[in-house]
Amino acid sequence: MAATIPIIDISPFLKGGDAQRRAVAAAVNTACSEIGFLLVTGHGIPASLVDDMRGVSTTFFARPLEEKIRYRMPPDRYRGYIALGNEALAYSLDEKTPPDYKESFSIGPVDAPDDAYHRAATPANFFAPNMWPEGLPEFRTTWTAYYRSMEGLATSLMRIFAMALGMDEHYFDDKVDRHITNFSMLHYPPQHEPPLPGQLRAGVHTDYGSLTIVKPDGAEGGLQVRAKDGGWLDVPHEPDAFVVNLGDLMAEWTNDRWVSTLHRVVNPPRAAGAAARRLSMAFFHQPNYDAVIQCLPTCADADRPPRYGTTTSGEHVWMKINKHREIERSG
Numbered sequence: 001m002a003a004t005i006p007i008i009d010i011s012p013f014l015k016g017g018d019a020q021r022r023a024v025a026a027a028v029n030t031a032c033s034e035i036g037f038l039l040v041t042g043h044g045i046p047a048s049l050v051d052d053m054r055g056v057s058t059t060f061f062a063r064p065l066e067e068k069i070r071y072r073m074p075p076d077r078y079r080g081y082i083a084l085g086n087e088a089l090a091y092s093l094d095e096k097t098p099p100d101y102k103e104s105f106s107i108g109p110v111d112a113p114d115d116a117y118h119r120a121a122t123p124a125n126f127f128a129p130n131m132w133p134e135g136l137p138e139f140r141t142t143w144t145a146y147y148r149s150m151e152g153l154a155t156s157l158m159r160i161f162a163m164a165l166g167m168d169e170h171y172f173d174d175k176v177d178r179h180i181t182n183f184s185m186l187h188y189p190p191q192h193e194p195p196l197p198g199q200l201r202a203g204v205h206t207d208y209g210s211l212t213i214v215k216p217d218g219a220e221g222g223l224q225v226r227a228k229d230g231g232w233l234d235v236p237h238e239p240d241a242f243v244v245n246l247g248d249l250m251a252e253w254t255n256d257r258w259v260s261t262l263h264r265v266v267n268p269p270r271a272a273g274a275a276a277r278r279l280s281m282a283f284f285h286q287p288n289y290d291a292v293i294q295c296l297p298t299c300a301d302a303d304r305p306p307r308y309g310t311t312t313s314g315e316h317v318w319m320k321i322n323k324h325r326e327i328e329r330s331g
């Protein structure tokens with residue numbers, strides 16, 4: 001049977017009784033085991049917030065480059081603007097390709113309290129202040145509201161995951177309550193010239209954290225997922241849904257019972273290239289920097305001993321980010 005990316009309504013988990021909640025968890029378990037991607041509906045996030053995000057972000061990306069690079073991302077943190085040509089996601093898997101054909105703007109946590117954990121010096125400055133474009137006050141308010149709503153959805157999804165894995169529903173709570181999630185708005189501009197050989201909008205990679213919540217638009221040249229048979233599946237565009245995919249830490253936690261699936265963003269067809277653009281928002285949910293990722297007890301037995309060493313969330317994400325930004329230092 002060909003793999004498909006299922007659509008799962010999570011409202012029975014959020015509002016229903018025990019049997020309904022378990023049915024959602026069972027459907028999520030199947031999706032995470034088979035393909036590592038799902039489309040989530042019934043999430044309660046208003047469409048108007050997504051529309052507002054698109055509006056204000058489109059305004060920012062339309063500004064001249066000289067202005068956008070005032071917010072250029074420094075090397076020691078994941079905050080601000082990355083211009084075309086400075087990232088290659090395939091580098092995160094040690095594949096050398098031309099840079100991804102995209103620009104982006106990223107923020108981190110918006111409500112970090114002032115305490116020892118959040119102030120601690122880390123190589124990646126996980127709680128560095130965000131940068132906000134000047135002269136666009138609605139950018140900050142809208143992005144902050146969106147980030148908070150994604151935090152809520154990610155917390156619910158991690159509870160569904162815990163139940164789906166046969167763990168206590170709250171198992172992940174204290175591993176993600178001081179998370180270091182980066183949120184990026186990804187803008188894939190028109191391709192006036194044909195892309196370079198091997199150049200994609202986003203090269204083949206897996207995500208680095210626990211899960212990613214993506215809100216793509218319906219533009220041509222979109223997200224594709226590598227199925228177990230080696231083929232590439234288009235992620236269907238469902239206007240009401242968020243795309244959710246697993247990251248590396250979930251594969252490690254589950255001892256590969258669940259998959260951190262390879263994916264990429266392909267170029268638009270050549271005939272459309274000069275006009276086609278794409279905007280996608282990605283909330284890269286990343287547990288607390290000191291969360292130790294170790295095989296869950298429900299995911300190992302005598303026939304399937306733990307396959308991974310232990311790592312921390314902070315170490316893993318910063319190692320991967322440095323790889324995908326290497327092209328910026330070399331170019």
Ligand SMILES: O=C(O)CCC(=O)C(=O)O
Pocket residue numbers: 186202207214216223263264265280281282
């Ligand atoms: O553009 C998208 O929809 C997702 C891109 C992606 O997979 C990523 O940046 O990790």
Ligand SMILES: [Fe+2]
Pocket residue numbers: 205206207212263
């Ligand atoms: Fe990704």
